[in-house]
Amino acid sequence: MSVSSQTSEGKWYHVETGRRDGKVSLASNVSLPDATISVFDSTKFFASKNLTPNDMVYLLGGHTVGVARCSLFKDRIYNFNKTGGPDPTMSPWLLVELKDKCPRISLIFDNTYPLDVKTPSLIDNSYFQEIKKGNGVLQIDQQIALNELTKNIVHDIVNDPYFYTKFGEAMVKLGRVEVLIDGQGEVRKSCRVVNKKPFIFGGQQVFCTTFSCPPCP
Numbered sequence: 150m151s152v153s154s155q156t157s158e159g160k161w162y163h164v165e166t167g168r169r170d171g172k173v174s175l176a177s178n179v180s181l182p183d184a185t186i187s188v189f190d191s192t193k194f195f196a197s198k199n200l201t202p203n204d205m206v207y208l209l210g211g212h213t214v215g216v217a218r219c220s221l222f223k224d225r226i227y228n229f230n231k232t233g234g235p236d237p238t239m240s241p242w243l244l245v246e247l248k249d250k251c252p253r254i255s256l257i258f259d260n261t262y263p264l265d266v267k268t269p270s271l272i273d274n275s276y277f278q279e280i281k282k283g284n285g286v287l288q289i290d291q292q293i294a295l296n297e298l299t300k301n302i303v304h305d306i307v308n309d310p311y312f313y314t315k316f317g318e319a320m321v322k323l324g325r326v327e328v329l330i331d332g333q334g335e336v337r338k339s340c341r342v343v344n345k346k347p348f349i350f351g352g353q354q355v356f357c358t359t360f361s362c363p364p365c366p
């Protein structure tokens with residue numbers, strides 16, 4: 150069975166339903182690569198999940214929306230590879246922007262900056278256009294536009310009117326990674342949270358999640 154998921158530009162792709170998810174959701178259980186991972190290591194990481202370099206580049210198109218914290222790319226602005234200077238692959242425009250939004254020393258706030266520097270709230274291929282111009286915010290974003298393993302894929306996406314379809318296909322493949330089977334996990338009512346569990350508290354039936362108050366029995 151499948152349902153449709155809508156991108157912010159009104160394009161649709163079908164996602165498979167009935168996937169079982171874990172009953173516990175903890176950031177500490179998630180294995181995600183660092184923003185400084187090399188393209189080669191990243192292709193190996195995606196391959197370990199049965200995803201090709203092509204899937205990887207389309208999926209990184211997920212960075213067409215959302216933001217990253219300055220602390221995760223500050224080295225690229227002020228001390229790239231311990232050189233005391235910026236990452237030479239960063240465009241002069243982006244360098245000025247990021248220096249403004251991410252001061253070298255900020256003791257309290259960890260500001261954020263959009264991963265797609267031009268249209269951060271639209272799912273479009275502007276992320277790919279921008280990384281080709283040196284406007285990749287994370288190191289991995291910039292590197293996929295430059296590395297021999299992936300730069301042709303990025304080039305093709307920039308000129309691809311079917312970007313949305315292929316992005317959707319890669320998302321469906323991602324949804325098939327390490328699926329729980331049989332009695333493991335649960336099908337979530339809302340994909341963002343583990344299901345609430347009923348229990349009796351103070352004589353009344355209440356519903357809880359693992360971290361709700363009152364805590365689960």
Ligand code: HEM
Pocket residue numbers: 181182183184185186191208209210211212214215216217218221287289
């Ligand atoms: C090599 C693979 C990847 C790396 C190294 C990576 C790294 C990152 C990092 C460092 C951030 C910023 C997080 C923060 O500031 O707390 C981020 C944000 C984000 N990533 Fe990725 N990512 C990868 C793949 C993906 C994929 C495959 C998707 C989705 C298909 C994705 C979607 C997002 C989104 C939507 C955000 C913004 C989150 C927000 O605004 O709160 N990323 N990523």
